[in-house]
Amino acid sequence: MNKESISIIGGGIGGLFCGAILSKEGYRVEIFEKHSTLGGGLHEFTRDGVAFETGMHVVGAFSPGAVLHRICSYLGIMHKIPILPEDEDCFDLFHIASDRKKYRMPRGADAFIEALSAEFPEERAHITQYVRSLYRICDEVKLYNLKKTDVSFQEYSGKFMVSVGDFIDSFTSHPRLRYVLALCNPLYAGDRYTTPVYIHALISKLYIEGAARLVGGSQQLADELAGLIRRNGGVIHVRKGITHIEITGKEIDYIRTADGAEHRADRYISSIHPSSLFRLLDTSKLQRSYWNRIDSIPNTYSVFTMYIVFRPNTFPFFNYTYYYQDDYADTWEHHVYTEESWPRGLMFVTPPATMHDVYAEKMIVNCVMNYETVKPWEHTVTGRRGEAYVAFKKRCEQRVLDKLQEVYPEIRSCIRSVYSSTPLTIRDYYNQKEGALYGVKKDCRHIERSHIPVRTKLKNLLLTGQNVKLHGILGVPLTAILTCGELVGLDYLLDKINENNTLQ
Numbered sequence: 001m002n003k004e005s006i007s008i009i010g011g012g013i014g015g016l017f018c019g020a021i022l023s024k025e026g027y028r029v030e031i032f033e034k035h036s037t038l039g040g041g042l043h044e045f046t047r048d049g050v051a052f053e054t055g056m057h058v059v060g061a062f063s064p065g066a067v068l069h070r071i072c073s074y075l076g077i078m079h080k081i082p083i084l085p086e087d088e089d090c091f092d093l094f095h096i097a098s099d100r101k102k103y104r105m106p107r108g109a110d111a112f113i114e115a116l117s118a119e120f121p122e123e124r125a126h127i128t129q130y131v132r133s134l135y136r137i138c139d140e141v142k143l144y145n146l147k148k149t150d151v152s153f154q155e156y157s158g159k160f161m162v163s164v165g166d167f168i169d170s171f172t173s174h175p176r177l178r179y180v181l182a183l184c185n186p187l188y189a190g191d192r193y194t195t196p197v198y199i200h201a202l203i204s205k206l207y208i209e210g211a212a213r214l215v216g217g218s219q220q221l222a223d224e225l226a227g228l229i230r231r232n233g234g235v236i237h238v239r240k241g242i243t244h245i246e247i248t249g250k251e252i253d254y255i256r257t258a259d260g261a262e263h264r265a266d267r268y269i270s271s272i273h274p275s276s277l278f279r280l281l282d283t284s285k286l287q288r289s290y291w292n293r294i295d296s297i298p299n300t301y302s303v304f305t306m307y308i309v310f311r312p313n314t315f316p317f318f319n320y321t322y323y324y325q326d327d328y329a330d331t332w333e334h335h336v337y338t339e340e341s342w343p344r345g346l347m348f349v350t351p352p353a354t355m356h357d358v359y360a361e362k363m364i365v366n367c368v369m370n371y372e373t374v375k376p377w378e379h380t381v382t383g384r385r386g387e388a389y390v391a392f393k394k395r396c397e398q399r400v401l402d403k404l405q406e407v408y409p410e411i412r413s414c415i416r417s418v419y420s421s422t423p424l425t426i427r428d429y430y431n432q433k434e435g436a437l438y439g440v441k442k443d444c445r446h447i448e449r450s451h452i453p454v455r456t457k458l459k460n461l462l463l464t465g466q467n468v469k470l471h472g473i474l475g476v477p478l479t480a481i482l483t484c485g486e487l488v489g490l491d492y493l494l495d496k497i498n499e500n501n502t503l504q
Contacts, residue, residue: 003026003027003028004027004028004266004267004487005027005028005029005030005264005265005266005267006018006019006022006027006028006029006030006265006266006267006268006269006487007030007031007032007255007263007264007265007267007268007269008029008030008031008032008268008269008270008271009032009242009255009268009269009270009271009272009277010031010032010033010040010270010271010272010431010465011031011032011033011035011038011039011040011226011236011238011271012033012038012039012040012041012042012271012272012430012465012476013039013040013041013042013056013222013271013465013466013473013476013477014040014271014464014465014466014476014477014479014480014483015031015033015040015269015271015464015465016031016038016039016042016222016225016226016229017071017225017464017476017477017480018269018271018464018480018483018484019031019225019229019234019236020075020077020225020228020229021075021480021481021484021488021493022484022487022488023228023229023232023233023234024074024075024076024228024232025484025488025493027487028233028234029229029232029233029234029235030234030235030236030237030263030265031229031234031235031236031237032237032240032241032242032255032257032263033236033237033238033239033240033241034239034240034241034242034258034431035238035239035241035429036238036239037219037238038222038223038226038236038238039218039219039221039222039223040055040222040271040430041054041055041056041218041430042054042055042056042218042219042221042222043218043219043222044217044218044219047307047309047417047419048309048416048417048419049309050309050361050362051217051219052307052351052362052364052419053217053218053219053351053364054429055218055430056214056218056221056473057213057218057321057349057351057364058086058207058211058212058213058321058349059083059211059212059213059214059218059473060206060207060209060210060211060212060473060474061206061209061210061473061474062078062081062083062210062212063083063085063209063210063212066209066210067144067145067146067474067477067478068473068474068477070146070497070498071146071477071481071497074496074497075225075228076228077224077225077228080220080224081214081220081221081224082214082215082216082220082355083212083213083214083215084212084213084214084215084319084352084355085107085210085211085212086107086211086212086213086319086320086321087107087319087320088106088107088108088111089104089106089107089111090104090105090106090320091105091106091107091207091208091211091320091321092104092105092183092184092207092211092320092321092323093105093320093321093322093323094180094183094323094325095322095323095324095325095407096325096326096327096328097324097325097326097327097406098326098327098328103115103116103119103180103183105208107208107209107210107211108208108209109131109132109135109208109209112131112208113127113128113131116177116180116181119180120174120176120177120180122174123172123174123177126171126172126174126177127171127172127177129171130168130171130172130181131208133167133171134200134201134204134205135201135205137160137197137198137201137202138201138202138205140160141198141202143478143481143482144202144474144478146481146494146497146498147494148490148491148494160196160197160198161196161197161198161444161447162196162197162444163191163192163193163194163195163196163197163444163445164182164190164192164195164196164197164199164200165182165192165193165332166193166197167197167200168181168182168192175328176328179328179329179331180328182200182331182332183323183331184200184203184204184207185331185332185334186323186334186345186347186366186368187203187207187472188200188203188300188438188471188472189300189301189335189368189437189438189441190332191332191441192332194441194442194443194444194445195441195442195443195444196442196443196444196447197444199442199470202470202474202475203472206472206474211320211321213319213349213351213352215352215353215354215355216352216353216354217351237257240257240258240259241257241258242255242256242257242258242280243256243257243258243280244256244280244282245268245277245280245281245282246262246282247281247282247285247286247458250457250458250459251458251459251460251461252268252458252460252461255268255280266460267460267461267462267487268460268461268462269461269462269463269464269483270461270462270463270464270465271463271464271465272431272465273430273431273432273433273436273439273465273467274294274295274440274452274463274467275294275295275433276431276432276433277463278291278294278295286457287457290456290457291457293449294452297440297441297449297450297452298440298441298450299371299432299433299434299436299439299440299441300436300437300438300439300440300441301334301335301368301369301370301371301436301437302368302369302370302371302422302423302426302427302434302435302436302437303366303367303368303369303423303426303435303437304343304366304367304368304369304396304400304420304421304422304423305364305365305366305367305420305421305425306364306365306367306396306397306400306418306419306420307362307363307364307365307418307419307420307421308362308363308364308365308415308417308418309361309362309415309416309417309418310359310360310361310362310363310414310415310416311414311415311416312359312361313359314359314413314414315350315359315360315363315408315411315414316358316359316360317350317352317357317358317359317360318350318360319352321347321348321349322346322347322348322349322407323345323346323347324345324346324347324348324403324406324407325344325345325346326344326345330344330345334368335368335370342367342369342373342396342399343367343368343369343399343400343403344368345367345368346365346366346367346400346403346404347365347366347367348363348364348365348366348404349363349364350362350363351364365400365404367396367400369422369423370423371423371427371434371435371436373422373423374389374392374422374423374424374435376388377389377424378424378427380424381428382424382425382428382429385424393420393422396420396422397418397420401418422435423435438466438471438472439465439466439467439471440452440467452467452468453468454468454479454482454483454486455486462483462486462487463483464476464479464480464482464483465479466479468482468483469482481493481494481497
């Protein structure tokens with residue numbers, strides 16, 4: 001059994017999955033998280049006696065045989081995670097205000113094709129070709145299917161690096177259908193001209209094949225991963241952020257925590273934003289061109305989130321994700337707004353408390369918001385941002401409620417309390433530069449320049465997390481496999497995960 005020591009900076013999804021895998025494989029794992037709660041996008045907080053998820057509201061790939069089911073089965077925690085599939089006839093509902101049209105997206109490729117073909121009967125052949133092409137792209141991404149791969153971009157077909165807009169346009173000239181095929185854009189902050197189509201394809205298939213909810217909240221997944229790490233002898237610190245990383249030669253010598261203690265390990269893994277990591281390093285000892293390139297990669301937009309507590313038995317529970325936007329053209333333009341036009345759309349859910357909810361206990365609403373909108377308060381800290389910031393949030397809450405009232409005229413009478421967060425919250429709690437919701441932007445025109453590798457210029461430092469390969473509940477664990485594969489061997493790790501799945 002390998003007893004090499006690993007220090008992991010950040011206890012978010014990436015850090016926890018790396019810690020769980022490596023502790024299972026015999027490494028001595030120590031995780032350092034600066035906040036009081038583990039989990040990053042999985043963690044929850046409580047307001048008015050109700051627990052709210054901060055980021056992971058919808059999941060995928062947890063059905064038997066799917067990627068996350070296989071990974072969590074290998075870790076031995078799958079049976080502890082309660083999964084509620086979203087409605088089979090509607091996992092996503094897209095509501096366009098300009099023509100009062102609602103598009104209900106059903107589960108499964110064939111059902112998805114039929115539903116869109118019913119709305120656009122003359123486009124059936126094009127819709128079918130589009131969906132089949134999505135699936136072919138996903139089949140080519142070997143890691144997505146837990147197949148052995150050299151993870152180089154050269155292995156993929158030419159379509160892999162086409163922009164999502166060009167990809168969609170290649171199948172249909174119908175202007176409205178082009179927008180409808182891109183309506184899941186808020187799940188990856190896409191730009192029609194620069195976002196590589198593989199991001200759109202992987203996320204689209206993920207939800208078409210099995211969008212689901214974690215019943216009782218996402219924190220339990222973080223807790224199960226942390227419990228596994230501790231059972232395997234690992235140590236997890238909360239409220240113990242890293243303030244300095246000392247470099248000797250081309251390696252990390254030690255990391256220093258806020259209490260002044262120095263911690264040494266054989267290897268280090270960072271799951272925080274590369275720009276945040278960069279600020280912990282002694283830049284005089286670095287290859288500046290490498291780190292400057294990483295630090296200069298643009299970030300995706302951020303989000304304003306509203307958390308609503310309902311009065312008991314007043315608001316109906318719905319088991320799908322509801323998207324509402326003013327017009328079709330807003331599909332690519334959620335981040336382009338004035339104070340008067342914000343928000344251009346909403347994405348909201350009623351998270352399940354049980355497997356059989358009839359009424360909703362709460363609602364979470366996300367609205368795209370740029371970091372520039374809250375920049376006047378960027379030098380403030382949580383809880384001490386001032387009266388102007390509080391007033392700003394209250395104005396935003398009322399604008400969101402006005403939008404929701406267009407969908408549910410009686411919603412205000414159902415509400416007991418309302419809370420909200422801004423891009424500054426994401427910046428400070430997730431340690432994400434500019435509060436980037438999905439990390440750094442990927443650019444199909446310059447993929448190598450916007451690509452952050454797992455390995456770094458420091459021999460004993462690896463990276464993981466949503467900025468490295470792909471974001472989200474699927475992308476981050478897959479990146480963790482790549483990171484851990486650098487230590488245990490990628491082929492070995494994939495064999496272990498797939499072998500375990502064969503035995504199920």
